[in-house]
Amino acid sequence: MNTIRVLVVDDSAFMRKMIRDILEADHRITVVGTARNGEDGLLKVQQLSPDIITLDVEMPKMDGLTCLKEIMKNHPLPVVMLSSMTKSGGESTLKAMEYGAVDFIEKPSGAISLNIESIAEQIVGKVIAASRANLREVQKAQQPPVKTIHxxxxxxxxxxxxxxxxxxxxxxxxxxxxxxxxxxxxxxxxxxxxxxxxxxxxxxxxxxxxxxxxxxxxxxxxxxxxxxxxxxxxxxxxxxxxxxxxxxxxxxxxxxxxxxxxxxxxxxxxxxxxxxxxxxxxxxxxxxxxxxxxxxxxxxxxxxxxxxxxxxxxxxxxxxxxxxxxxxxxxxxxxxxxxxxxxxxxxxxxxxxx
Structure with a gap:
């Protein structure tokens, strides 16, 4: 059975390591690489051809939303966003869904060690589900306005x-x-x-x-x-x-x-x-x-x-x-x-x- 090949994109070295460790603890997943920002992520997508990407929303140089739009335009893949639970984070997450992200994970904060087990289960579950997503529908990211039924x-x-x-x-x-x-x-x-x-x-x-x-x-x-x-x-x-x-x-x-x-x-x-x-x-x-x-x-x-x-x-x-x-x-x-x-x-x- 082929494993799911994941690219982890996050500007935090700690988060990159934590997400990598969580994903690689599951035998169904292999992390093929990590990237520190959107620009680096786009380069790694071309080099590594991952099956799925976890993508941080807020990053320097190129943020997650800009990176996501480029991915869906040039290398359509299932993408799971990592987002902070703030007002701006919530709005950015919904924009990411509109641009073609399959799902999102609330970015861990605070005493991560206290709930690491539930965080790990959520991340693994969402990555596996996203790998099976209907990419044809995902690519219909920006829909034309829906006509109201009279x-x-x-x-x-x-x-x-x-x-x-x-x-x-x-x-x-x-x-x-x-x-x-x-x-x-x-x-x-x-x-x-x-x-x-x-x-x-x-x-x-x-x-x-x-x-x-x-x-x-x-x-x-x-x-x-x-x-x-x-x-x-x-x-x-x-x-x-x-x-x-x-x-x-x-x-x-x-x-x-x-x-x-x-x-x-x-x-x-x-x-x-x-x-x-x-x-x-x-x-x-x-x-x-x-x-x-x-x-x-x-x-x-x-x-x-x-x-x-x-x-x-x-x-x-x-x-x-x-x-x-x-x-x-x-x-x-x-x-x-x-x-x-x-x-x-x-x-x-x-x-x-x-």
Whole structure:
């Protein structure tokens, strides 16, 4: 079996050594070289032909974003970014996703030795997942603007209450952008979203999507009442449950134990809406590694509610892990290209006008 050949690009000698040691401790990975900045990284890409690159965002001479754009233009490869958990770091990370990075890792800081085991597991897992990424979709980095679906094509029933729940991970920020930007501002249902991301980054994602979308997008707040035409993204490190309080649906955030290593977890969100009083629900599982969401799909379908499950197709998924796991439950109603998910939602909620 061929090992995954990795190039590590970081301006810190300590970080280069730490990441190299972590990766080479796994028999599936070989670090073929390191580079101290973007210029050095581009040279090493040509010399070493790695399978995948870990790339620091902030570096002298040539920063990570500039280097990433050059890589995707001239030597397209799966790239995993290393980013600091700051406001500017979060914004740069989202730009990196737009430019074609597969995923990102929160850059370790402080007392690294205290959580080195969890950091190592995360880095190895993301590098292996990125090595299997759908590079054809990754290369479609800068998408043309999505056309909003015209709401007049659909007829909404005022007596019908709907809820959309979306779960995604690797490749999710770009997939969410493609889906949410196509929805009209008067979308008649609330949307609750779990995107696997650390604290801080979910806020940057919500702010960015809110600028781009006709609907409102925000980071979810504890005990907030759900409103139609608003998308709520679970904050990093908090599970999001939806609860019923009289006629309102409200958000409950907690830091209960991680589910399969995830907090927030899609399964937790899906399980919580299975308990709600009857209403029409649409669950969507999009690109991501692992199987988070599959058990939640089973729980939803076992409930007595009207539940539709949509999974993103393999063709458009950056990583076809989560959608595949959902599909393997044999409970998915539609398998849809990411570009068609927003239309599928509109059809399910509104139905075509006669």
């Amino acid at each position: 709401p007049n094509r659909f007829a909404y029933s005022k007596s019908k209450q709907d809820l959309v729940a979306i779960g995604t991970s690797t490749g999710g920020p770009r997939a969410l952008q493609q889906v949410l930007t196509a929805l009209p501002g008067n979308f008649p249902a609330p949307i609750v979203i779990v995107q696997h991301m650390p604290p801080g980054f979910t806020q940057s994602l919500a702010l960015r999507l809110n600028r781009l979308c006709k609907i409102s997008v925000k980071e979810a707040e504890h005990q907030e009442v759900l409103k139609p035409g608003v998308a709520y993204i679970a904050p990093g490190d908090y599970h999001m449950n939806i609860q019923q309080q009289q006629t309102n649906l409200t958000i409950h955030l907690d830091q209960a134990e991680a589910n399969k290593g995830h907090r927030p977890a899609v399964d937790v969100l899906f399980n919580s809406i299975a308990h709600l009083q009857p209403l029409s629900m649409i669950a969507v599982v999009m690109t991501g590694m692992g199987s988070d969401g599959a058990l939640g799909v089973e729980r939803l379908k076992a409930s007595s509610h009207a539940v539709t499950v949509i999974a993103e197709s393999e063709e458009s998924s950056i990583v076809f892990g989560m959608p595949k796991a959902a599909i393997l439950t044999n409970l998915v109603d539609e398998i849809v290209h990411v570009n068609e998910i927003s239309l599928a939602l509109m059809k399910r909620i509104g139905g075509h006008k006669g």
